[in-house]
Each structure stands twice: as C-alpha cells, then as structure tokens.
Amino acid sequence: MLRDLDYQGRVLARLGDYLTELSGQKLKADKIVASNAQETDPDLKRPVPDFPLKTWEVLCASGKLSDSRLAVPYSTRQDGICRAVPDIVFKVPTGGGKTFLAVAALSKIFGQYLGRKEGFVLWIVPNEALGVSNNYRIMPKQELEFVPSLQLFGQSRASSPYTVLAGPNNSGKSLTLRWLKASMGRSAYFVGTNRFYHVYHLGTGLRDSNELDQFENTFHSHFNDESHNHEHNVFDLGRILMGLKDARRDQLFELCGSLIGSKFSLQKVETENDLGPRYIDMDGQNLSVGSTGTRLLMTVLGLCMDDRFNTILIDEPELGLSPKVQSALSGFLQDSAQRKTYFPHLTRVFVASHSSLFLARADITNNYVVTKEAKKINLSRVQTIQDFHRLQFNLLGNTLESMFFPSAIVIVEGKTDFAYLDRIIGLRMAGRRVTVISSGGDVR
Structure with a gap:
C-alpha cells in the first residue's frame, strides 16, 4: 500500500505552483510561435522565450524555491530541434514514496499542464522485478x-x-x-x-x-x-x-x-x-x-x-x-x-x-x-x-404535465371557435389535458 506522508503533500503542492506558472509562460511562448508562423519578413520575427527558464526565474523571485536552490542557475534542456523542454527532479530518500510521488506527479502534469488524460509515459526502473510490481494503469481505465x-x-x-x-x-x-x-x-x-x-x-x-x-x-x-x-x-x-x-x-x-x-x-x-x-x-x-x-x-x-x-x-x-x-x-x-x-x-x-x-x-x-x-x-x-x-x-421535467400545465394548448380566433372546439375536446378527449384559449381576434 502506498504511504501518504506530510512532505509528499508539500512536494506535490510545490509542483502544482510550478505547473501553474509553467502553463502561463508556455501560453505566451506559443503565441509568439504562432505569430512568427504568419510573419513573412524574417527581420520582424520575435525570439521565442525559454518558457521553463522564465518559470524558474518567477519562482525564484516569488520565494517559492527553497533557499538551497536560489543560487543554483537554471540548466536549460532542449529537444532535437532546439525547443525548450521542461525538466524537473524529485530527490526522495529510500522508502520515501518515490512511486507514489511519480504517479501523483503524472496526474498533475497531464491534468494541470498538458490538459489531457492520456499520453505516452516512459517509466524507467532499475530492474525487471520492480517494473512488474509497478505495472498498473496510471490514467483512468475509461479513456474519455x-x-x-x-x-x-x-x-x-x-x-x-x-x-x-x-x-x-x-x-x-x-x-x-x-x-x-x-x-x-x-x-x-x-x-x-x-x-x-x-x-x-x-x-x-x-x-x-x-x-x-x-x-x-x-x-x-x-x-x-x-x-x-x-x-x-x-x-x-x-x-x-x-x-x-x-x-x-x-x-x-x-x-x-x-x-x-x-x-x-x-x-x-x-x-x-x-x-x-x-x-x-x-x-x-x-x-x-x-x-x-x-x-x-x-x-x-x-x-x-x-x-x-x-x-x-x-x-x-x-x-x-x-x-x-x-x-x-x-x-x-x-x-x-x-x-x-x-x-x-x-x-x-x-x-x-x-x-x-x-x-x-x-x-x-x-x-x-x-x-x-x-x-x-x-x-x-x-x-x-x-x-x-x-x-x-x-430541467423542469421535459413534459408540460410535469409542470402541471396542459399537454397541449389550442389557440383559436373567435368566440364561436372557442365554444365549438372546447365542447368537442371535452366530449371526445375528456381524459386529455388539452386547453382551448381564445386569442380575442376580430370576429366581425
């Protein structure tokens, strides 16, 4: 059974702060990328910011990083086409719940940052036995x-x-x-x-x-x-x-x-x-x-x-x-x-x-x-x-009867129409909830 320790909650809360800021910085970077794609003049294209670096700088300035990390410079990571890639590391002692933190972190990353509930996850373990013991679904079974x-x-x-x-x-x-x-x-x-x-x-x-x-x-x-x-x-x-x-x-x-x-x-x-x-x-x-x-x-x-x-x-x-x-x-x-x-x-x-x-x-x-x-x-x-x-x-029940209204409302023009139809419906459709209403039209 996975343990639920106090410091795990603090770690996940700090991860939530990081992902919130990261999402905002990425949105700004994506807007610049989209704008550059529409620009035909290379001189007018704007440089795309390193959004993970911006996130790190904001967290440092707002005091959301521990004192031991404030003086540590950010180490930029990039993919094969030189795009900035977020990178985080949890330092967890033996028996500290690494598997629990990893699963909970994935939930936050998928939901809070990626905005979806499924995706490819490469889970690296030191040996096959550990991989088998941790072989369970991370996302909900019903893929919605x-x-x-x-x-x-x-x-x-x-x-x-x-x-x-x-x-x-x-x-x-x-x-x-x-x-x-x-x-x-x-x-x-x-x-x-x-x-x-x-x-x-x-x-x-x-x-x-x-x-x-x-x-x-x-x-x-x-x-x-x-x-x-x-x-x-x-x-x-x-x-x-x-x-x-x-x-x-x-x-x-x-x-x-x-x-x-x-x-x-x-x-x-x-x-x-x-x-x-x-x-x-x-x-x-x-x-x-x-x-x-x-x-x-x-x-x-x-x-x-x-x-x-x-x-x-x-x-x-x-x-x-x-x-x-x-x-x-x-x-x-x-x-x-x-x-x-x-x-x-x-x-x-x-x-x-x-x-x-x-x-x-x-x-x-x-x-x-x-x-x-x-x-x-x-x-x-x-x-x-x-x-x-x-x-x-x-929301009101989907039927007129559920609101104690007639099943049907017949609107007629004059007094004669009203008297005739009201009587016919009363004789032939006595059990039906049908109401006849006169519109008060010109009957001259």
Whole structure:
C-alpha cells in the first residue's frame, strides 16, 4: 500500500505552483510561435522565450524555491530541434514514496499542464522485478475524450465569473468539474456532493499550516482511484467555521441569515467560561438541530469565504435547499456586486446542476449542456434563446404535465371557435389535458 506522508503533500503542492506558472509562460511562448508562423519578413520575427527558464526565474523571485536552490542557475534542456523542454527532479530518500510521488506527479502534469488524460509515459526502473510490481494503469481505465478539450474549455472560461454545466445523469458533469479542479491546482476547490455534516460544539485551535497540502494530496489520491467515485469533502462545516476569522464568520452568518431568513450567532456552551467550547445559535437553538439544508448552505458559502481559493467548483448546489433558497443562492452567486462584497477573492464559480434555478440568465452563453456519447463528453455552449428554453424545459421535467400545465394548448380566433372546439375536446378527449384559449381576434 502506498504511504501518504506530510512532505509528499508539500512536494506535490510545490509542483502544482510550478505547473501553474509553467502553463502561463508556455501560453505566451506559443503565441509568439504562432505569430512568427504568419510573419513573412524574417527581420520582424520575435525570439521565442525559454518558457521553463522564465518559470524558474518567477519562482525564484516569488520565494517559492527553497533557499538551497536560489543560487543554483537554471540548466536549460532542449529537444532535437532546439525547443525548450521542461525538466524537473524529485530527490526522495529510500522508502520515501518515490512511486507514489511519480504517479501523483503524472496526474498533475497531464491534468494541470498538458490538459489531457492520456499520453505516452516512459517509466524507467532499475530492474525487471520492480517494473512488474509497478505495472498498473496510471490514467483512468475509461479513456474519455472531452469536446472541446478541457484545456481549451478552461481557457475560454478564464475570465468568466459564473459557468453552469447542465445535463442528464451520467453525462459527465461531475467528472468535468474534477478534471477542471485537477488542472487548476491548489487555488481551486471542488465541492463534492458528500457534504452533509453535523456541528454540535466548536472547540478552539489554529488552522493547520499544511492543510492545503493535505487537501491536494487527498484530492489527487481520490482522483486517481479507478475503483471508486469519491464525493468526500476534506473541509467539513466545523473545520470551515473554525478556520474563518471573526469578521469573516460574522459575514457568513449575515449572508446565510439574509438568504434563509434566520439569525445566526456564535455562543458559549457555558456562559461563564471564556475558554470553553462554542456552538452556532440559530434563532435560539443549536444549529445541530436545524435543517440539513441550512448546514448545506452554510458549508457552500463558507467554502466560498475561504480566500485561499480563487475558484470554487460546486457539484449540485441545490442539494437540500428549497426552491426559494436555491433561487436566492443562484441570484447571489451571479450578482457581481454581492460577490465583490462577500467574496472579493473569488474570480470564478463553476456549478454542475439539475436545477433550472441555477441557470445563468443574464448571459445565457454561460450555460453549457453536457452530453455523453460512448467515450466522448461534449460540452455544448448555449447560443440562442431557443437553446436556453430547451435546456430549461428539460430541467423542469421535459413534459408540460410535469409542470402541471396542459399537454397541449389550442389557440383559436373567435368566440364561436372557442365554444365549438372546447365542447368537442371535452366530449371526445375528456381524459386529455388539452386547453382551448381564445386569442380575442376580430370576429366581425
């Protein structure tokens, strides 16, 4: 069994920082290459930068390299046609989990840097026995293709504050969110559907400085597990509340209260013991006996309050929430002014939903229909109002009867037409949900 050690999480987190910067520098270099290809005058072509070297320089300047490496010059690597090639090395002691780090690193490289889930990997081992013992699949068994690629999709949504993924069950919405989180690194948090938590008493303590490293490690461990579809959230509601500063926690209580119409406050379990545990008071009772939906709402909003993340990906935000609260939460997430007040650090929110109330309405092109055909997952952007109405109709049940509307509506011009057809349908189609409506036309 592969071991999960603290320093492994720190190494993978630092690798994530490197890949994030590397991706940005490579994108700049690729733009220059593309521009040079269109330029016919050799004197006007720009030199293509060594993007791995640029990445190293940025990491040095930002203090993301250890002190022992700051004075070490970068050693450039090139392929056979003199293109810059990224090169990294892990120094791991015996028994330190080299295989685990290699597999986890491949997951990050494929998802965060290459933007795909498959490719050729040359794995060199010192002997045949070790090669056989490590002979397992690194990528998921089901080779899925995303159209467009998740790299292109992510780039196209880089400046969009709200994105909705909608579609039937088993279409790939949750998987898309996970792949996006894997490609975005530690600045993004995936909110899985397993977020039902009880909070009775809150103790005291400091936030673990290695918390994000542990989260990244756990996420990628679950992400690479081919045998299970993990929905676990590393940060439960108690952990979220204890990690917020007082002012931010008060803002969370204020926001939840405005959305559901209750009053929240932090109270002592023993009124005369300042060092004792606290509890969340909701309208005079402990939050632990409040509705599940209230705790679910506070969990989602509490994660949005965490300024360590600039992107939140929420799977089924409607879980446990009444339609009224769903509508309020959706409206809040799409309100740029409200977002700036409560979540100024949050630049992007992705949701995968079965609820029509979470659809983006101000700009319908922020909605995507997710469908799956064999091994292909299609992310189709809503382009027209007809597309939007079709999507909304599907989310509402795909039949008029499911919305307690007639199966058919017959519109007639005049009073005589109305009286005649209404009577005929009543006699011949008594069991059908058909309504006749007069348009009030000119019957002279």
